[in-house]
């Protein structure tokens with residue numbers, strides 16, 4: 001496996017190299033031996049209702065599965081969080097080969113892809129758009145993907161991808177339980193304060209990165225790569241691959257772990 005220094009990045013993903021005043025940017029390399037055990041960290045509590053799944057769409061960066069976040073049907077509590085957060089969407093980042101694709105790394109180890117479950121603080125704000133600007137506005141669960149056995153729960157999502165190949169295509173997508181994408185063990189995680197990894201790169205995210213990965217098949221991941229960055233009208237079609245941001249400086253931040 002290549003280390004995280006591989007320069008094969010889609011240029012747009014470098015984003016602005018330095019966000020003005022950005023000292024808590026994401027993603028980062030998680031140096032395991034430098035993470036600090038925090039015994040106050042609680043187990044994560046997730047409650048998701050598959051019936052609140054609404055649509056899946058290609059936003060030109062990734063594909064998003066969006067949920068109705070107007071009620072407290074899909075919540076994330078516990079872990080490092082003081083408040084109740086609501087799931088608004090999940091999406092992935094991946095590479096053009098299985099050698100790289102994740103945004104976070106663990107001791108420089110790259111994974112072929114990474115899942116992000118995006119939640120906003122519904123105790124303090126009334127909309128995602130408000131929360132995205134605030135220090136403790138968002139909580140994103142990161143889950144690494146490894147290539148191995150087929151993920152049965154993922155297949156329904158994989159089967160929908162060819163219908164949203166181009167940027168801005170949307171299809172109705174219902175009855176999907178995002179909980180099926182979490183690893184068996186959600187008690188072991190790293191957590192740190194960071195940012196969105198795509199514009200607006202706002203520093204409003206409590207990151208919760210799972211230690212245990214999930215497995216998907218080579219073929220399932222290949223379907224991710226059949227998506228396009230470009231809209232149907234554009235003459236030159238570009239494969240949606242390498243949609244990850246380069247690692248950002250830690251700037252003195254501490255990564256806490258919920259386990260030894």
Ligand SMILES: NS(=O)(=O)c1ccc(NC(=O)NCCCCO)cc1
Nearest residue numbers: 116118128129140195196197198199
């Ligand atoms: N990769 S990441 O850090 O998890 C991430 C998550 C959300 C966003 N932005 C986002 O969801 N914007 C959507 C705004 C409309 C809300 O419905 C950007 C990056």
Ligand SMILES: [Zn+2]
Nearest residue numbers: 091093116197
């Ligand atoms: Zn993401």
